[in-house]
Amino acid sequence: MTGQAAAERAYAYTKQRIITGDLAGGARLAEGQICDELELSRTPVHEAFLRLSAERLITLSSRQGATVNPVSPGEAADVLEMRGVLERSAVARVAARRPEAAEVEAALGVPLRRQEAALAAGDLGAYVEADCDFHAAVIALGGNPIAAHFFDLLRDRQLRLAHLVLSSSQVVLDASFREHHEMAACLGRHDAAGYGAVLDLHLSRHQGLA
Structure with missing residues (x-):
């Protein structure tokens, strides 16, 4: 070597x-x-x-x-703020473009199924990876490669924060999975406001436990 x-x-x-x-x-x-x-x-x-x-x-x-170095409350807030900005921008672009539901399902169905399998297997690491891939797929649907690049730069910090938050309890983990399905449904019907409401809850849950 x-x-x-x-x-x-x-x-x-x-x-x-x-x-x-x-x-x-x-x-x-x-x-x-x-x-x-x-x-x-x-x-x-x-x-x-x-x-x-x-x-x-x-x-x-x-x-x-x-x-x-521990994840400080300030770092968690900064990561979640940037993630929210990038994701809301992508969702607005998707809602304006109004893709077929099949396109949204093709992009988000794979990470959702991986999350489901990871939950069934009790594999937190696999779940967290699929969690991050779900949100990356939403950004990719927005069609802005610059946003996708910046989102990727946040990946390691998001993974660390997700491990910290999602390992806190099974209730939090189950809620996270449910919210991903709700966000996917909102995106499939081009409901940017509905997606944003679920995302606010999703991110506030992370902020509150970080």
Whole structure:
């Protein structure tokens, strides 16, 4: 394995553990720990930690190694605000374009079915991925590639926030799935106002528990 590949492996492994909450906010993290878990030398792990620090997922300290940064209420609010702006814009464009219901179903049906399967299997990770893909599909239906690009930039932060919120209780998870179906139905009938009302509830639920 090349040094670059090893650094990428250490980065992806550690980042995924942070996103899923396996490494919670405030957790101490040492380079040696990741070296041992992945059987890698110190150099690629150090490079991975520098990348994670640049993304503000961890804070480096010469004396304490690294600390996982928690999701602050301010960060959660900022992520949800930007997500809401992008999604409402996309929904307005879809409502104005008035696509056939079959087009909306083709775009949103796949992530909805993946969510349903993940719920049945009790697989939170798969559910969260499908959750994010559902909202990305809504943005894509809006036909604005710039909006889709900015939405993708938020993906990791959205995934981390979703893991934090949706792991809180089965009631919250079930409500999330129900709201996705309601939003899909609104979009299928070009009801931007109805979609926005459900989205407001959806995002406020996330904000309240973050």
